[in-house]
Amino acid sequence: MTSVNVDTVKCACPDCVCVMPLQRAVMRGEKAYCCDECADGHQGHAGCGHAGCTCHG
Ligand SMILES: [Zn+2]
Ligand SMILES: [Zn+2]
Ligand SMILES: [Zn+2]
Numbered sequence: 001m002t003s004v005n006v007d008t009v010k011c012a013c014p015d016c017v018c019v020m021p022l023q024r025a026v027m028r029g030e031k032a033y034c035c036d037e038c039a040d041g042h043q044g045h046a047g048c049g050h051a052g053c054t055c056h057g
Pocket of ligand 3: 013014015016037038042048055056
């Protein structure tokens with residue numbers, strides 16, 4: 001039996017579907033985001049750029 005025991009978190013951006021390892025997350029307070037764009041609330045309305053993810057604020 002093999003198990004991959006990596007802590008993953010979903011991006012706290014409500015429209016974002018990205019999941020990433022906790023150690024690679026961008027932390028803002030207690031929330032984890034996949035990238036700076038999400039962490040900043042898509043101020044420039046830029047998407048996070050990940051395939052399959054449509055979030056852009
Ligand atoms: Zn995303
Ligand atoms: Zn995100
Ligand atoms: Zn986002």
